[in-house]
Amino acid sequence: MLPTAARRSLAGLIPPKIATPGAVSSGTTSVRTAQVIDFYSKLPKGPKPASERPGGLRGRYFEGKNASGVPLLVTVGTLFLIGYTIDYNMHLKHHKSGHH
Structure with a gap:
């Protein structure tokens, strides 16, 4: 260094x-x-007092007494649904010109 x-x-x-x-x-x-x-x-x-902990999503969901993994699961589920929708629509475009 x-x-x-x-x-x-x-x-x-x-x-x-x-x-x-x-x-x-x-x-x-x-x-x-x-x-x-x-x-x-x-x-x-x-340790820092509770009032000095970070705010926003990190402070609300991942730290303190309301800590949980729900935002992580929602993010994974949302990405899955978006990916599935894109894949399904691409598959429909493939069938538009005829069966495979």
Whole structure:
């Protein structure tokens, strides 16, 4: 992986102005290391509250107390019916010019 790609993927995890390599490697007694520890100790811990869960179809059908596989079954059934309808109509077009 390129260094820039690694840096971009970690950019959301480490605040750039607080946790610099110099601050982290300067020892555990430095003021900047204390700032880094203080920053991370204030972050929320544990699962997200119910109000912060994703909305829309995913939040409504696949997460929470109403979780079920019904949307997946409906999607498979709908695709089957569409495919069957297309196949049937193509078969009728085949018989239009005569029997096989």
